[in-house]
Amino acid sequence: MRGLRRWWDDSAGGLPATFWYLWSGLLINRAGAFAMLFLSLYLTAARGASPALAGLVVGAYGAGGAAGTLLGGVLADRWGRRATLLAAHLGAAGLMVALAFSRHLLVIAVLAALVGVVHSMPSPAFVAAIVDVVPEDRRARAFNLQFWAFNLGMAVASLLAGVLAEASFLALFLVDAGTTLAAAAVLALKVPETLDRRIRVPATTGRRPGLHTALTDRVFLVFVGLTFLLAVLTMQTSTIMPLAMRDDGLRPSAYGMVVALGGALIVAGQLFVPRLIAPYRKATVLSVSTGLMALGFGVLAVADELPLYLGAAVVWTVGQMLAAPPNAQINADLAPPELRARYQSVFYLTFPAASFVAPALGGLSLEHLGERHWLVVGALGLVAAAGHLLAGPSRERRVDTLRAAVAGREKALAGKR
Incomplete structure (x- = not known):
């Protein structure tokens, strides 16, 4: 107990x-x-x-x-x-x-x-x-639970959709x-309104803070770019992998098993992730997790039977599970309080962008490179893994600066009360 x-x-x-x-x-x-x-x-x-x-x-x-x-x-x-x-x-x-x-x-x-x-x-x-x-x-826990709920909800939606569409x-x-x-x-x-309009971090330029602030924030945009690479890897499962499995002579039911295995792993194991990654720096966790995804997809270069696809799915799904909490937390930490949602919106653009790039370029790559396509995908993952290690210190300095600015404003507000 x-x-x-x-x-x-x-x-x-x-x-x-x-x-x-x-x-x-x-x-x-x-x-x-x-x-x-x-x-x-x-x-x-x-x-x-x-x-x-x-x-x-x-x-x-x-x-x-x-x-x-x-x-x-x-x-x-x-x-x-x-x-x-x-x-x-x-x-x-x-x-x-x-x-x-x-x-x-x-x-x-x-x-x-x-x-x-x-x-x-x-x-x-x-x-x-x-x-x-x-x-x-406690945000790592919260974002972990958010990721878990999202995947659980999508699994339920897929089941309900099939039943209702037939009816x-x-x-x-x-x-x-x-x-x-x-x-x-x-x-x-x-749910009450949670936006606190009293806390503001002063603008560092003469322009009023807005969406352009997120779009010109170099530290943040490097992080967004690395997340885009991660999203391109993730999109392989729903765009290019079905084509590769078909070329290997595997039936659609085999693809369904691979996807279902990933979803089951997330639902069963995601709640254990925060305790596992807590002792480590976020940049290190993201580097390791992206490296695991690179390994999982890279293995598909030699996969032609269902068991190897299932084993690779375990590896890249573990990478996705480890990446979810720190990825969301870094995104939140880099945003000034009055621009939190704007920063989130720029961050979330990586996913529709990846959903376009992954099938468009991935299809061409698979057609011309064949199974070597997966080596390219693995290389992209390794680039992202190295990028997180290199960009980690600058992100941490930015977060410390924002925390100090917010703490100063909160202290000033407290003094006026």
Whole structure:
């Protein structure tokens, strides 16, 4: 019993109630966000769209997501985290209902782009709110739990989507809208506004701090670039690996087993990660984790049977699990308090960018290089691993500077009270 209590304290103990309501809203949001997983199938099977047209509509959803990420960051710093989360969730629910009853393909395309916007808006606000309410020494736990909830929710969404799509596409969209409203209800009833407008870090230039601050912050952008390389590696599992497995004569069910194994490992083991990595510097953990991902994908250069694919999946999934908490925490630590959500929005742009680059360049690489493609992917991972070691000291100096500035402002505010 004491061992179980110690494990709970190490993985999730001591976090404020507001975090758990945010966490619950995120879990409900992810578990219910399943309609867009079947958008291309819905368009071709129920609306008579060609595969090419369906691809364009899905692309509109992705483009809307990129815009929504930036918009969500700006609004979360201006309106507040709670207002942005509620606006995004309510908007998503309404748009899902509109999609359920829309028949014209042009209308569906416009609605899909708008859904992309509102689906991406909450990400910066969720993370900024977590940073607002969770003390710094417990943020690694919080971000670890956030990553776990995201993956658990996506696993549930994938299962529910398949069942609902076979029963009724109308039900697929309406149930999605219902779960989105449920998440909005949790946020509306239990999550207060977490943005503290009193604390400001002075601008180091004559310009007013804004989105451009994040886009010109060299230390932060180096970190974003390294995260982009990590995201390109991660995207291999859903873009290029299925093609490689098909070329090796493996059935789609084999690909499903590899993906399911990764998800099962994350759900079963992610809560043990904070205690494992706590003694080490974040840069070291990120270097090791990215190196493991490089090794896992590099092994695919000689993989042609399912057991080797499964073994490689274990290696790169462990790398992903180790990377998630420090990656999120560094991103939070590098952001000035009044720009937390804007910094998050720039950070989250790495994922739609990687989702474009990974299949576009990866397909060409696989076609021309064959199995040597995986050696290129492994080399990219090693570059990112080395980059984290080299960039770690400058990140740590920046974080110390920001902490000192915030502490000075808090002391000045306390003196005025």
